Each structure stands twice: as C-alpha cells, then as structure tokens.
Amino acid sequence: MEQKINLNLIDKEQVPTSEPERQYYFMEIAKQYVSRLAEQKGEPLTFHVTTFGCQMNARDSEKLIGILEYIGYVEGASEDADFSIYNTCTVRENANNKVYGRLGGLGNSKKKNPFMMIALCGCMMQEPSVVEKLQKSYRFVNLIFGTHNIYKFAELIVTTIENSFCFPEAKKSIMTIDIWKETDQIVEDLPAERKYFFKSGINIMFGCDNFCSYCIVPYVRGRERSREPKEIVREIEHLVKDGVVEVMLLGQNVNSYGKTLETPMTFAQLLTEIEKIEGLERIRFMTSHPKDLSDELIAVMKASKKICHHLHLPLQSGSDRMLKVMNRHYDKAHYLRLVEKLREAVPDLALTTDIIVGFPGETEEDFLDTLDVVRKVGYDSAFTFLYSKRTGTPAAAMEEQVPEDIVKRRFDLLLSEVQRIGAQKAKKLEGRILPVLIEQRNEQDAQLVTGRLDNNSVVHLPGDDSMIGKIQNVRLKECKGFYYIGEAVD
Numbered sequence: 001m002e003q004k005i006n007l008n009l010i011d012k013e014q015v016p017t018s019e020p021e022r023q024y025y026f027m028e029i030a031k032q033y034v035s036r037l038a039e040q041k042g043e044p045l046t047f048h049v050t051t052f053g054c055q056m057n058a059r060d061s062e063k064l065i066g067i068l069e070y071i072g073y074v075e076g077a078s079e080d081a082d083f084s085i086y087n088t089c090t091v092r093e094n095a096n097n098k099v100y101g102r103l104g105g106l107g108n109s110k111k112k113n114p115f116m117m118i119a120l121c122g123c124m125m126q127e128p129s130v131v132e133k134l135q136k137s138y139r140f141v142n143l144i145f146g147t148h149n150i151y152k153f154a155e156l157i158v159t160t161i162e163n164s165f166c167f168p169e170a171k172k173s174i175m176t177i178d179i180w181k182e183t184d185q186i187v188e189d190l191p192a193e194r195k196y197f198f199k200s201g202i203n204i205m206f207g208c209d210n211f212c213s214y215c216i217v218p219y220v221r222g223r224e225r226s227r228e229p230k231e232i233v234r235e236i237e238h239l240v241k242d243g244v245v246e247v248m249l250l251g252q253n254v255n256s257y258g259k260t261l262e263t264p265m266t267f268a269q270l271l272t273e274i275e276k277i278e279g280l281e282r283i284r285f286m287t288s289h290p291k292d293l294s295d296e297l298i299a300v301m302k303a304s305k306k307i308c309h310h311l312h313l314p315l316q317s318g319s320d321r322m323l324k325v326m327n328r329h330y331d332k333a334h335y336l337r338l339v340e341k342l343r344e345a346v347p348d349l350a351l352t353t354d355i356i357v358g359f360p361g362e363t364e365e366d367f368l369d370t371l372d373v374v375r376k377v378g379y380d381s382a383f384t385f386l387y388s389k390r391t392g393t394p395a396a397a398m399e400e401q402v403p404e405d406i407v408k409r410r411f412d413l414l415l416s417e418v419q420r421i422g423a424q425k426a427k428k429l430e431g432r433i434l435p436v437l438i439e440q441r442n443e444q445d446a447q448l449v450t451g452r453l454d455n456n457s458v459v460h461l462p463g464d465d466s467m468i469g470k471i472q473n474v475r476l477k478e479c480k481g482f483y484y485i486g487e488a489v490d
C-alpha cells in the first residue's frame with residue numbers, strides 16, 4: 001500500500017528568506033504534513049535518531065530531535081520508527097562499515113511500514129563516494145544531508161515528505177539529497193532537545209582548521225568558525241533558568257575559540273564570561289589542542305570555581321617524529337611541560353587523552369616514546385585508536401603502513417598500560433568525600449543512582465529520583481576499577 005497525502009502547502013510568496021524565521025515557517029508546514037500522515041496511520045508518528053561518533057554529533061542529534069518533536073513526531077524506542085535517522089561518523093573506516101551494516105535492516109523494516117522514512121546525515125555524508133554508493137545501492141533512503149545544513153532540517157523534512165507521499169504519480173519515492181561543501185552560516189535560536197534537564201552541551205564553534213594529517217574532520221566539518229560570545233552566554237543563561245547546572249562547551253579545538261570573530265576574543269576570556277553566570281555550577285569543555293593551550297587559560301582554570309578539574313588533552317603520539325608528520329605542531333617536551341604547568345595550577349586535575357597507534361612509519365622507538373609519555377603523565381583514562389586510513393587525508397598517501405600484527409601488539413600493550421595506570425589513579429580517591437552531580441537512576445539496579453565527579457568519573461550510590469540533577473556530597477566507599485560505589489553524606 002502506498003500512502004499519499006494531497007498537500008502542497010507552500011506559498012512561495014510567503015516563505016521568509018532570513019533564518020531562523022524560514023525554518024519556523026517550514027516547521028509549521030511539516031507539522032501539518034505529520035498530522036495528516038498520523039491521521040491516516042491512526043496513531044502518532046514515531047522517530048528514532050541513532051547517533052554515531054563524538055559529542056558534536058550527539059549535540060547535532062539533540063537539534064534534530066528538537067525539530068522532530070516540534071513538528072509532532074514522538075520518540076520511538078527502536079530504529080524501526082516511522083522516521084529513522086542515522087547521524088553518522090566517519091573518523092575511522094569502521095564507523096562507515098557499521099552504518100552500511102545496519103542500513104540493510106532498516107530497508108527491510110521500511111518494506112513493512114508504508115509510513116516509514118529513512119534519513120542519513122552527519123560527517124559520512126560529506127564524502128562524495130558515500131553518497132554515490134547510497135544512490136546506487138540503498139535507494140530506499142529518503143533523505144541525505146550533511147553537517148553544514150542541519151539547521152535546515154525542517155525544510156528538508158517538508159521536501160522529503162512531499163517527495164515520498166504527496167505526488168500520486170511518483171512510482172518510487174525520490175531521494176532528497178542536500179549536501180553543502182562549506183558554510184560560514186551559524187543559525188541561532190532553533191529548538192533543541194535536552195536529554196537531561198540539568199546539563200547540556202553547547203557548541204561554541206564549528207569546524208576545524210588544523211588538518212592533522214590522519215584526520216578527516218576538517219574535510220567533513222569545514223573551516224573553523226566561532227559563535228558570538230553573547231549568543232553563547234545568552235543560551236547558557238536560558239538553560240540555567242531552566243534548571244541546567246552543568247555545561248559542556250563543544251568545539252574541535254576549543255583553545256582556538258574566537259579567532260574568526262569580528263572582535264576576536266580568547267577561549268580564556270569566554271570562560272571568564274561564562275563563569276559569571278549565576279546558578280551555573282560546573283563548566284566542562286572539549287576538545288583542547290595542546291598547541292593552543294595558553295598560559296592565560298591555565299590561569300583562568302586555576303582561578304575558577306566552576307571549571308571542572310578534568311581536561312581532555314589529546315596526545316596522539318609521544319614521538320616528536322610522529323607528531324611532526326601528524327602535523328600536530330607540538331613536541332613531547334612541550335606536551336610534558338604543559339602537563340606540569342596544568343598540575344602546578346590545578347593539582348588534582350584529571351587528565352584524559354586520545355592516542356593513535358600504527359600511524360604510517362611508526363617505529364618501535366616512536367611507540368616507546370608514546371608509552372613513556374603515558375607513564376610520565378599518568379592519565380586517568382585514555383581513548384586508544386588503531387590508525388585508520390582515511391581517503392583524502394595526507395596520511396592516506398604515506399607509504400610505510402605498519403604491519404597489522406605489530407600494530408595489534410602495540411595497541412594491546414598500550415591499552416593494558418593505560419588501564420593499569422587509570423586503575424591506580426582511581427584507587428587514590430577511595431575514602432574521599434566529593435561532590436557528585438546525580439544524573440540518572442542506575443540502569444541495572446533501581447535502588448541506586450548514578451552520577452559524576454568533577455573529574456568526570458562515574459559513581460553509583462543508593463538513592464532515588466529526587467536526587468537527580470542535584471550536586472550531592474558522596475563518600476567514595478569503594479573503587480571498582482573505573483567507577484566508584486559511594487554513599488550520600490550531608
């Protein structure tokens with residue numbers, strides 16, 4: 001059975017040309033389409049957003065969900081919803097494979113549900129070869145869009161519904177594809193979902209200009225551009241009025257915030273402004289690039305009462321030679337000196353990192369340099385990655401790929417070292433009483449709630465829903481490796 005709705009609600013004269021008004025116009029149209037389809041189906045239409053990858057994507061998904069809810073979709077529990085969206089990641093090759101692997105299943109669900117639409121968005125869609133493959137082999141996908149135009153989601157939904165349901169003559173639904181290579185546009189004031197009422201991610205900038213030689217992000221997220229500080233502060237003030245106590249400031253390299261503004265400002269200056277917001281209790285940020293982490297920022301972190309004592313500072317490699325070919329613009333000594341300065345300023349600072357193993361040309365000596373930094377810094381935890389060749393990046397053209405068995409051995413050694421050191425660090429906090437932001441009921445045990453320390457570690461403790469969203473002093477009774485069992489104290 002093919003579903004049809006006979007609507008063509010758009011009056012071209014009426015469509016606003018400026019944003020966000022234009023999107024609100026399309027949201028009203030989409031609302032009417034969704035309600036007609038729901039009437040036909042006899043129940044509300046459901047959506048499901050599956051997010052792959054990083055915190056940027058997670059925040060983008062909240063923006064998609066904000067719009068979906070605004071136009072009348074309700075969240076469904078599984079991927080087989082009436083509108084299923086994959087927000088994809090492409091930072092490593094296996095992220096792409098995961099998407100293709102799961103997409104087939106979605107195609108089967110669509111055959112059984114005439115109201116179903118499937119959309120793909122995010123970083124993977126910025127790769128032309130991906131879109132070609134989808135056009136060829138995954139014709140059942142209704143909508144494909146990229147990272148630069150997610151603010152246009154409402155408008156894209158309207159087109160997609162029209163392409164899929166409105167034209168009786170259409171034999172097959174038409175794939176709506178809208179990918180932009182680049183944008184400098186930042187659209188404010190669109191709806192966004194909040195998964196938690198007490199904490200929220202905030203984009204402070206978009207894109208990346210660093211071109212680390214292994215990384216595809218600058219090609220799929222575009223050039224670096226910062227949001228105006230007054231917009232960021234206004235957004236946080238609104239969130240705080242609404243009950244938010246913790247914010248996570250998001251950017252590929254937050255330390256270079258502000259360079260593209262008409263009146264340039266530093267990240268440290270932005271933090272100083274955010275610190276002044278009354279009612280806000282915790283400030284987090286990621287990711288920090290070691291080359292741009294300034295003394296000014298360290299001083300602001302030292303003086304702050306709100307900036308959490310946790311810094312994610314990707315190392316990537318401890319070898320000067322590798323760092324050079326990775327185009328990272330710092331060396332081992334600079335990194336270690338930074339850590340020293342940070343620890344002088346904030347003695348209990350938790351440090352986490354990202355490390356790539358098996359970059360082209362990595363020798364045993366290079367790898368030992370990485371291990372050396374890992375041991376010297378003593379990370380609280382680290383994300384370790386096998387190097388993944390990304391077409392189009394400079395590293396993909398580098399010869400001397402390291403044999404798989406050697407990479408695997410190095411990776412296993414690094415991981416066990418990272419875990420051993422992390423467990424030792426975690427153990428040190430046993431017995432301490434520390435503030436924990438309670439985030440949710442424990443998923444396994446309903447008698448427990450789960451929260452996070454200032455240093456981002458997870459703590460489980462007996463409690464109930466009334467504690468969620470509050471900062472509670474907790475005695476860390478037992479360290480279980482990477483999390484703690486605690487008890488609330490007054």
Ligand code: 5AD
Nearest residue numbers: 214215314354355356385386387388
């Ligand atoms: N291969 C492996 N890891 C990568 N990362 C980025 N690109 C690649 C790649 N091609 C890692 C980096 C980065 C993290 C988000 O992903 O460590 O900090």
Ligand code: SF4
Nearest residue numbers: 208210211212215217
């Ligand atoms: Fe990729 Fe480097 Fe930019 Fe991070 S700083 S997103 S690793 S290019």
